[in-house]
Amino acid sequence: MGLVFSISMLWPAATAPSAVLNVPVAARIISFVQPTPVGLIPIGIVYQPGNAVSEAEANDMERTLAGGFTLGRATLRTRRVAVSNLGQLTGTKAAFVTTGLRAYQDEVAAVASAQSILTITADAGCVVAGKCIVGISGASKTQIIVNKAAAHRSGIRFGSAFLMLVKAV
């Protein structure tokens, strides 16, 4: 009992679950795509101008990846893409989709599948609905959801080891 008591004394208050995308995890997920991406990888940050939550998340993503995020032989470079102008996703390999874009998920999914863009979001609903390919959630323990049908539609293939660790829907 003494041991349990001493642990509880060290246990800080739990942080509330966050809907903000875990950008370092999202960046690493790109390396599990087959074949492994190399070189300069353009990433679109899809957000809604005027939507405070979406803009704040986009700012956070940009800040985290400022200066380029290097993983193996790939370097990620971000660009903001407004949901009203999804044509700017052309040339990107992946799109980090901010939350609060439910009304635009169909358009995002259509562009992503047409241009083989990997969409990653903190909005699990987008993944379950088949509009986004990968969802990341969990404050204390990372959970990754992959919609295999959405991935297939976009021609995105992941390594088998990664797929055995995620929750597939």
Place this chain on the structure above:
Amino acid sequence: MRRFFSLIAATAAGTMMPAGHLNAQIVDYATLGDAFGEPITTSVTGKPQRASEAPAAITIITHDEIARSPARSVPDLLKAYTGIDVNRWTAGQSDVTVRGGVQTYNARLLVLVDGRQVYLDHYGMTNWNLLGVQLDEIQQIELVRGPASALFGFNAASGVVNIITTGAGAGSHFSGTAEVGTHGYARVGGSVTVPVSSTIGLKVTAGHQREDERTIPSALYQPPRTRHVYADQISASLAIQADASTSITLDGGLTGNRQLEFLPSQILTEQRFRNQTVGLLVNRDTDWGSLTGRIYTNWLQADYGITTPATDPYSSVADLRTNNRITVMSGSGLIGLGAANTLRLGAEYRDNHLRSGSLFSDRIGYQVAALSGMIDLHPTERVAVTGALRLDHLWLDQGGTPAAPQIDPVSAYQRSITPISFNAAVTAQVSDHGRLRINGGRGLQLPSLISLGLRVTIPVSEVPIPVYFTGDPRLAPVTVWSVETSYSHDFGSGINFDATLFYTRTENLVASPGGSVDVTVVLTPEPIAVTRFANVGKFESYGVELAASGKISQNLNWVLNYSLARIDEDIPANRDVTLYALFPKGATPRHRANLSIDYTAGGWSAAALVHLASASHQSSFLPSTELTMIRVPATVTVDGKIAKKIGANIAVYVAGENLTKARGAYGSPIPADRRLRLGITTKL
């Protein structure tokens, strides 16, 4: 060898195929671990799993933890974790034991490097100075407590250690370490990784280490000469991305080592080991899972008693020259069944032979063919059911003319066995932060080739006819039954608690004669006396393992654990007089506890390990050739390390082990001393 060169040719052909970019490891442990926020393992079921969700008791020591630790060897790293006994019998010889049953030359822990066996079958042991890896290049060390034979085969009887190295990747890397210390300690080692092309990467690793032996008390048997321990290693690995889905790894290495050791009989002699290995690994990723094929061969030359003169009373037993070759071919498929379930099917063939002039005949060996299967089912989101089964068929054989006088008929070496090993587990997420696990299994330890086929004479003055110390081809495998239940709780913010109750029964223990000798008279037709390796009995161990870990602040990590292991042994031959050198109850401390703390700030880092072990009794020979029990007192030992980064790529450090100078720190009849070292390490 012809077959092997064919595979090399196939590998070369693979490089001509249209290729993706280099990503040689099908399981990229480092990136997957970073993505999921915890280490990833394949050592429990063969499928990639998060450490917290593995259906067995597993400890994973990460690259960062290794770098921070004061430890300078794999056993030193393992001793800080629950359920583990590490005995450093001499400066060079260590044994790692899982859940009780401490003995020299522990044969029940299978040790692998990147899935390739480094466990030595000739005597059924692991020489931790012959692993062929540098600490700097280890990505993670995975230790599974409990039988794992259903996945790894023979000798993963009480557990398995799988050492995963960083592999040859796409980038250029260099790491190097140089250390000097007290007691003649010096080590230099490093590894370099270079991309040969966009689809081929090369890694070369090398190292040299030496240190002086500890002082052996004059009351114990003294080897005639005690020289310093050394360990040399060089290895190379070529990783090839044959196409977008296929990776090929070709590797090889040389290791050499000389050290003083207690043999299973507890005789103390100096040995020289040399090992060569070459292997080929092919992984192919598919839409439904993955396929893996592997072939490797290890060649071992083990020379025993190299400093023991013919006049020494132990010379006839100690003087042993052996050559062991093992070739392993295996293939497995990991198949995803639906969204969450997985099936693994595997097949394996082994050819294992020992040559020596001190055997029943020139060559003793066996072949093994095995089939295995594992299924991992998730009937609900919170419940997982896992089962694994393996069937091994072993053919024992011998070659060459039996040595005269012939003690056993040749037919005794023409036998086969077909044992089964299995694992089963149920895990349930009982709350958002709590996980319950119930698992068990049956593991197998093969008798060593020495224990099956040894044949030497020993001096027994009381017996008026020649006395032979021999192996026994009729030995049964050691069987380990295990059941355990565990509860893990994640308190958030990196604080975890784990409690495990375990019960293990180890049957058909194989032991070497030691102390008094029980002989059988055999007519060949001249009368001779024979004493043998034998299946001598069993022991049960049961207890509890508690572990907690967390952060006090962003820079301060702590790990606390405690293990209680009670042992009940039943070795009938040792009831009245010691006939076999095996004492699982007395040799295993009942209580063990560890507290690890590490702190990092402003380019400085400090780490300390406080290790507690209760008293035990270890055996050793007296100069008079009598076996005696030495009490190793309860000890509290402290290991520590302080490091300072100089610039971005260099760190200097001072480290010490057994700072409290506790003489029982190593759990050996030879008292421990305090050893300090100063080192510099660089990463580019």
